[in-house]
Amino acid sequence: MVQAQRLFFALLAGALFGLGLSIAQMIDPAKVVNFLNIFQQWDPSLGFVMAGALAVNAIATPLILKRERPIFADMFKVPAKTEIDVKIVGGGILFGIGWGLAGYCPGPMLTSLSFISSELLYVIAAYVVGTFATKWVLARIDSAQKIKHATDEACVG
Amino acid sequence: MEIINFTPLSATIGGAVIGLSAAVLLLVKGRIAGISGIAGGVIYPEKDDMTWRIVFIAGLVLGGFIYQWISGDSTQGLFKGVAHIQSVVGTPLLIAGGLLVGIGTTIGTGCTSGHGICGLARKSPRSLAATISFMASGMVTVFIVRQLMGA
Numbered sequence: 344m345v346q347a348q349r350l351f352f353a354l355l356a357g358a359l360f361g362l363g364l365s366i367a368q369m370i371d372p373a374k375v376v377n378f379l380n381i382f383q384q385w386d387p388s389l390g391f392v393m394a395g396a397l398a399v400n401a402i403a404t405p406l407i408l409k410r411e412r413p414i415f416a417d418m419f420k421v422p423a424k425t426e427i428d429v430k431i432v433g434g435g436i437l438f439g440i441g442w443g444l445a446g447y448c449p450g451p452m453l454t455s456l457s458f459i460s461s462e463l464l465y466v467i468a469a470y471v472v473g474t475f476a477t478k479w480v481l482a483r484i485d486s487a488q489k490i491k492h493a494t495d496e497a498c499v500g
Numbered sequence: 501m502e503i504i505n506f507t508p509l510s511a512t513i514g515g516a517v518i519g520l521s522a523a524v525l526l527l528v529k530g531r532i533a534g535i536s537g538i539a540g541g542v543i544y545p546e547k548d549d550m551t552w553r554i555v556f557i558a559g560l561v562l563g564g565f566i567y568q569w570i571s572g573d574s575t576q577g578l579f580k581g582v583a584h585i586q587s588v589v590g591t592p593l594l595i596a597g598g599l600l601v602g603i604g605t606t607i608g609t610g611c612t613s614g615h616g617i618c619g620l621a622r623k624s625p626r627s628l629a630a631t632i633s634f635m636a637s638g639m640v641t642v643f644i645v646r647q648l649m650g651a
Contacts, residue, residue, distance in 0.1 A: 353529065354555050354559040357555065359559075360556075360559070363515065364518060365563060365567035368510060372585075376642055386507075392514055393515060394512065394515060397620055397621055400522055404526065404618075408526075413526070416528075416529050422626070431608050434630070435604065439633060441600025444596055447601065448535075453557055457562075457568060458582045458585070465594045472602065474539070475543050475602075
């Protein structure tokens with residue numbers, strides 16, 4: 344029963360997200376690219392989407408995090424890291440280039456499956472490949488480092 | 501610089517609905533509404549809880565359907581349908597764009613939603629750094645593609 348309720352709210356949250364992106368017209372890549380086209384013809388709308396979302400979240404998030412735990416989970420899974428590293432900046436730069444090229448970030452990409460076109464299939468397929476390949480490589484690097492770590496510790500011991 | 505196609509009302513209302521979605525997910529599931537993170541866990545399956553991720557993504561698509569259903573034949577206002585939407589570049593750039601979005605959001609652990617909305621709402625310095633990085637590089641990319649290459 345709890346599982347069913349959990350999934351209902353996951354569906355509700357997803358639907359609200361997709362509806363919000365659609366109302367904000369962020370599913371239109373032309374609007375996204377025009378926001379990034381700040382040096383010539385600029386459409387500031389995307390900034391207002393972020394401001395609207397932030398206004399709700401800046402109030403709601405601290406109130407929610409005051410609770411001991413979420414309604415249907417044991418604990419909040421909020422990133423604890425605070426340090427800025429090469430990965431966060433480098434990843435952001437790569438993502439921004441892709442975002443500027445096609446005008447799609449992951450949310451609008453997936454929401455646009457509701458009116459799928461052959462063009463969208465190319466973007467999504469490429470996104471899936473890019474994500475999978477990167478996760479695969481990162482996992483390999485991660486496990487290689489763990490092995491090296493273990494070897495180092497063994498030497499110390 | 502010239503301001504074009506500015507839609508502050510639909511942008512702010514749509515943004516608030518997105519914010520509400522993120523609040524629901526945090527309150528109920530204790531998770532951050534970062535789309536690349538949620539989708540990433542499906543594309544490269546992690547050990548636990550696949551189902552809610554798939555259901556959330558199905559919800560995204562459902563939200564898009566609801567929008568089109570409410571829009572009906574309308575082409576203006578808050579619900580103006582999707583008939584006017586088309587991709588802005590050809591297939592090679594769509595593929596390059598999709599690849600880079602996948603690579604970049606995985607390395608940078610987040611996208612516009614996770615860093616730009618949820619992260620900034622938590623005043624995370626990492627998310628601020630990420631948001632500045634992808635905004636700046638997106639703007640430079642569009643500048644190069646639009647102005648210098650004339651695409």
